[in-house]
Structure formats: structure tokens, C-alpha cells
Amino acid sequence: MEIPMRKITHLVVHCTASPASATKEGILNYWRETRGWNVAGYHVLIEASGLCHRLVPNEHPSNGVRGHNAHSLHVSYIGGIDAKGKPKDTRTPQQKRELLRILRAWKQAHPKAVIVGHRDFPNVQKACPSFDARKEYAHL
Ligand SMILES: [Zn+2]
Numbered sequence: 682m683e684i685p686m687r688k689i690t691h692l693v694v695h696c697t698a699s700p701a702s703a704t705k706e707g708i709l710n711y712w713r714e715t716r717g718w719n720v721a722g723y724h725v726l727i728e729a730s731g732l733c734h735r736l737v738p739n740e741h742p743s744n745g746v747r748g749h750n751a752h753s754l755h756v757s758y759i760g761g762i763d764a765k766g767k768p769k770d771t772r773t774p775q776q777k778r779e780l781l782r783i784l785r786a787w788k789q790a791h792p793k794a795v796i797v798g799h800r801d802f803p804n805v806q807k808a809c810p811s812f813d814a815r816k817e818y819a820h821l
Pocket of ligand 1: 799809
């Protein structure tokens with residue numbers, strides 16, 4: 682049976698705030714073991730190589746922003762910090778390309794949804810995704 686699509690109001694961009702070399706397995710493990718999450722943090726995770734991992738179907742919520750998941754889709758690139766752990770836009774050209782591709786498709790499917798970064802939500806103390814997603818994707 683087909684699952685009906687949810688109403689989507691926000692398309693949210695994240696970084697993993699981990700070294701660019703972090704693996705999907707390591708990130709999933711961290712969510713499970715350290716955070717105790719049964720549901721992944723994002724719908725799609727993008728490696729430095731541009732390889733995209735589908736973690737949660739868009740029909741289901743993922744764990745991207747507490748209190749804002751019911752009506753959001755979340756995409757994240759692996760990286761987002763420098764060698765000292767400070768926020769830094771570490772997106773590779775491949776990650777930039779895939780982010781654009783995914784956000785374009787999501788915006789097409791949900792034209793009224795707004796594209797924002799995790800940090801654009803109120804009371805978020807993070808730099809995630811380490812660049813101004815609202816500005817960069819305003820043209821979509
Ligand atoms: Zn985030």
C-alpha cells in the first residue's frame with residue numbers, strides 16, 4: 682500500500698558537524714548508541730564524493746530539528762567543521778551539486794515549502810549547516 686505524503690512546510694539543510702571522512706555507518710551508530718534514536722536524523726545524507734544515502738523515506742519524519750520534524754524534509758552533507766572542530770563550510774563540489782539537485786526536486790514537489798538551514802530555526806545554538814542556506818538557495 683502506498684503511504685500518503687505528509688504536508689511539507691520546511692526543506693532543511695544540515696551538516697553532520699563531523700570530519701568529512703565520517704562514514705554513514707559511524708553516523709548511524711552515533712544516533713543509535715549515543716543519542717538513542719530509532720529514527721535517522723536526516724532523510725538523505727551526502728558523502729564528500731557526492732554519493733547520496735537515503736536514510737528515511739520522505740513520507741516519514743526524520744530527526745532533524747526537535748519539534749519541527751512532522752512537516753520537514755532534512756538533507757545533510759558529511760562535514761561542516763574544520764580540523765579544530767569549528768564550524769566551516771567544507772562542502773565539496775559534488776556535495777554542492779547533490780544538495781542543489783535534491784533541494785530542486787523537493788521544492789518542485791513542495792512549492793510552498795521554504796528552504797532553510799538548521800540554524801535558522803528559533804533557539805538553535807548551532808552553526809549547522811555552516812553556511813547561509815536560506816540565502817544560497819533563495820533562487821530555487
Ligand atoms: Zn543540523
